[in-house]
Amino acid sequence: xxxxxxxxxxxxxxxxxxxxxxxxxxxxxxxxxxxxxxxxxxxxxxxxxxxxxxxxxxxxxxxxxxxxxxxxxxxxxxxxxxxxxxxxxxxxxxxxxxxxxxxxxxxxxxxxxxxxxxxxxxxxxxxxxxxxxxxxxxxxxxxxxxxxxxxxxxxxxxxxxxxxxxxxxxxxxxxxxxxxxxxxxxxxxxxxxxxxxxxxxxxxxxxxxxxxxxxxxxxxxxxxxxxxxxxxxxxxxxxxxxxxxxxxxxxxxxxxxxxxxxxxxxxxxxxxxxxxxxxxxxxxxxxx
Amino acid sequence: xxxxxxxxxxxxxxxxxxxxxxxxxxxxxxxxxxxxxxxxxxxxxxxxxxxxxxxxxxxxxxxxxxxxxxxxxxxxxxxxxxxxxxxxxxxxxxxxxxxxxxxxxxxxxxxxxxxxxxxxxxxxxxxxxxxxxxxxxxxxxxxxxxxxxxxxxxxxxxxxxxxxxxxxxxxxxxxxxxxxxxxxxxxxxxxxxxxxxxxxxxxxxxxxxxxxxxxxxxxxxxxxxxxxxxxxxxxxxxxxxxxxxxxxxxxxxxxxxxxxxxxxxxxxxxxxxxxxxxxxxxxxxxxxxxxxxxxxxxxxxxxxxxxxxxxxxxxxxxxxxxxxxxxxxxxxxxxxxxxxxxxxxxxxxxxxxxxxxxxxxxxxxxxx
Numbered sequence: 001x002x003x004x005x006x007x008x009x010x011x012x013x014x015x016x017x018x019x020x021x022x023x024x025x026x027x028x029x030x031x032x033x034x035x036x037x038x039x040x041x042x043x044x045x046x047x048x049x050x051x052x053x054x055x056x057x058x059x060x061x062x063x064x065x066x067x068x069x070x071x072x073x074x075x076x077x078x079x080x081x082x083x084x085x086x087x088x089x090x091x092x093x094x095x096x097x098x099x100x101x102x103x104x105x106x107x108x109x110x111x112x113x114x115x116x117x118x119x120x121x122x123x124x125x126x127x128x129x130x131x132x133x134x135x136x137x138x139x140x141x142x143x144x145x146x147x148x149x150x151x152x153x154x155x156x157x158x159x160x161x162x163x164x165x166x167x168x169x170x171x172x173x174x175x176x177x178x179x180x181x182x183x184x185x186x187x188x189x190x191x192x193x194x195x196x197x198x199x200x201x202x203x204x205x206x207x208x209x210x211x212x213x214x215x216x217x218x219x220x221x222x223x224x225x226x227x228x229x230x231x232x233x234x235x236x237x238x239x240x241x242x243x244x245x246x247x248x249x250x251x252x253x254x255x256x257x258x259x260x261x262x263x264x265x266x267x268x269x270x271x272x273x274x275x276x277x278x279x280x281x282x283x284x285x286x287x288x
Numbered sequence: 289x290x291x292x293x294x295x296x297x298x299x300x301x302x303x304x305x306x307x308x309x310x311x312x313x314x315x316x317x318x319x320x321x322x323x324x325x326x327x328x329x330x331x332x333x334x335x336x337x338x339x340x341x342x343x344x345x346x347x348x349x350x351x352x353x354x355x356x357x358x359x360x361x362x363x364x365x366x367x368x369x370x371x372x373x374x375x376x377x378x379x380x381x382x383x384x385x386x387x388x389x390x391x392x393x394x395x396x397x398x399x400x401x402x403x404x405x406x407x408x409x410x411x412x413x414x415x416x417x418x419x420x421x422x423x424x425x426x427x428x429x430x431x432x433x434x435x436x437x438x439x440x441x442x443x444x445x446x447x448x449x450x451x452x453x454x455x456x457x458x459x460x461x462x463x464x465x466x467x468x469x470x471x472x473x474x475x476x477x478x479x480x481x482x483x484x485x486x487x488x489x490x491x492x493x494x495x496x497x498x499x500x501x502x503x504x505x506x507x508x509x510x511x512x513x514x515x516x517x518x519x520x521x522x523x524x525x526x527x528x529x530x531x532x533x534x535x536x537x538x539x540x541x542x543x544x545x546x547x548x549x550x551x552x553x554x555x556x557x558x559x560x561x562x563x564x565x566x567x568x569x570x571x572x573x574x575x576x577x578x579x580x581x582x583x584x585x586x587x588x589x590x591x592x593x594x595x596x597x598x599x600x601x602x603x604x605x606x607x608x609x610x611x612x613x614x615x616x617x618x619x620x621x622x623x624x625x626x627x628x629x630x631x632x633x634x635x636x637x638x639x640x641x642x643x644x645x646x647x648x649x650x651x652x653x654x655x656x
Contacts, residue, residue: 003373111457
């Protein structure tokens with residue numbers, strides 16, 4: 001049971017990340033490699049403010065979102081001027097910068113050692129020590145983020161994002177200002193990713209920079225490509241698949257000596273087969 | 289007829305007697321280690337060491353011991369899943385993790401589930417809590433040994449280049465503390481990120497301080513590149529390290545150089561390992577071997593009714609009483625913080641292989 005709860009918590013954290021990235025990548029057509037950085041800023045905001053300042057979990061979530069929002073506004077102002085490959089490279093640069101700050105600003109972030117002993121959230125004087133109660137909280141956050149995402153994409157703002165994704169010049173002709181729309185969704189999405197980071201820090205009770213790398217960003221991109229770009233349910237499905245599949249493969253019963261390697265091989269093969277069958281993702285409405 | 293009934297009664301009594309009916313309770317030891325990815329060799333070495341330890345157990349133990357492995361790829365989130373599976377699905381009675389990053393994740397999970405956890409990690413935080421233990425030559429011990437050895441050999445100026453990595457930073461902090469009052473000056477103290485390939489500016493900066501010796505703590509491939517670039521810069525000053533030379537792919541690069549290493553395995557561990565698996569034990573393998581024996585010691589000595597496994601509290605209590613246990617890494621004692629003390633060793637690279645160069649004056653385990 002605890003194992004299933006653990007997988008469900010990881011699913012809810014990665015579900016938030018996948019939904020947030022899908023808003024930028026699936027609905028707006030911007031391949032962002034900056035989300036691992038926002039995820040990391042949220043995680044470190046919670047870890048540091050809880051352990052060093054003594055703030056409560058929910059206060060640190062707000063601080064993390066504020067900090068991430070400001071960072072996204074700053075970097076997004078620059079990024080919004082780019083398209084396609086240039087956008088990808090510039091956003092990757094931001095993740096590299098944040099990773100290096102986390103690694104090297106040892107006096108604050110602890111450097112490679114990270115921050116351990118991050119407390120669990122407390123609600124009405126009760127600390128959520130059990131994983132089941134933490135799962136409840138993380139599912140609430142997932143529901144809020146997925147709900148907000150759905151509202152955004154169904155609004156006129158969301159429709160404008162899709163026009164920008166299809167053709168920025170056409171959007172300009174219709175009177176939309178792509179720069180503002182791209183910046184706005186980037187900031188909203190970054191703040192959502194920060195929530196995922198806060199949850200991760202408190203769940204694992206430990207953070208170090210190794211989680212917030214470009215590899216992690218690519219992992220989340222794989223979730224939304226597999227589940228389906230431009231579909232909130234697709235992002236959730238992708239998160240469920242990429243978190244659940246490797247765990248399910250732990251029970252395949254391969255011989256002990258080669259079990260781990262065979263699980264990885266099977267995982268890779270399944271992903272290839274899935275993408276081969278559904279190149280636009282399982283529930284995808286848009287293909288890069 | 290009487291004889292037949294007597295035989296039946298005897299057979300029945302044998303069948304229902306505890307000795308016949310009950311098998312030894314099984315103690316499951318789960319290990320969350322990297323079995324895939326760039327650190328898979330570490331996980332494989334640990335798996336082999338655990339198998340070797342299990343095969344070396346005496347037949348008359350009170351319990352049957354079983355090893356279970358899970359891959360964590362040395363990643364935090366995978367370590368959480370691996371530990372949760374081992375504890376809640378496989379019902380492990382004890383878990384083992386390797387590295388500070390994953391150990392810090394497994395540690396609170398073990399504490400929450402009240403399961404004995406042994407880390408093989410340089411971070412002391414891995415041993416925090418009632419149920420957590422750590423078996424790795426502590427960075428404090430290695431740094432102390434390095435400072436003592438430098439003093440013994442008469443070095444006065446050290447240029448130190450460190451990799452930005454958890455264990456290395458722990459050694460660095462401790463090393464700086466141990467240098468205090470020794471008269472040894474740290475002329476350069478530079479931390480460089482993993483992945484760096486060009487060390488020439490750092491070397492030039494260090495060279496300008498005229499050190500007597502360079503202390504470099506990096507892993508493959510950065511270590512090899514750094515040492516080659518030091519030599520290319522025309523520097524003939526000695527180079528030393530802590531642990532890193534033992535982990536290098538090219539030990540011949542450090543021929544004739546002395547360094548401080550984690551505890552040296554004794555007895556026939558190396559030969560038994562090589563005989564069984566056809567290769568030398570990897571990083572952490574002797575520690576994993578000792579951990580199995582320590583867990584067995586804890587279970588075998590913890591009080592429990594016959595045929596029943598002892599409570600976890602009794603196992604923890606038994607482990608805390610371990611003093612001078614005959615491990616392959618020397619006489620092992622567990623302190624009240626859950627740290628297994630093992631002494632650092634001074635080695636030298638001779639004919640491309642690390643050999644013991646001398647023993648370091650031992651610090652008291654309580655010094656930790």
